[in-house]
Amino acid sequence: MKIAIPVDENNEETKVCISFGRTPYFLIYDTDSKEKTYLNNSAAASQGGAGIKTSQVLVDNDINAIITPRCGDNAAEVLKAANIKIYKTKNDSVDDNINSFLENNLSSLEDIHEGFHN
Secondary structure (H helix, E strand, C coil): EEEEEEECCCCCCCCCCCCCCCCCEEEEECCCCEEEEECCCCCCCCCCCHHHHHHHHHHHHCCEEECCCEEEEHHHHHHHCCEEEECCCCEEEHHHHHHHCCCCCCCCCCCCCCCCCC
């Protein structure tokens, strides 16, 4: 299973990014190999629709679950249509959130917002 977490930087000291659609990177954690890789979010600089485009990038990279502090409704619809589960972060620590996910201690992200348009 591949989990994606929006992060500020592509290094081990990075923190969870508050933005989903405009995050610069995603940390991808493979639960089978326990390997961490970083994915550049090519949609971050989009003029509009960044959340939707970001969601499609994750779909195209065969992601199974997202751990994020927030997500817009249009982006969430793309993820849900692809059967990608959306979980709410507990804090800004990448490792804490991965461990919480592995221990089945994360809740689903229910407070989907309308998105930040314009």
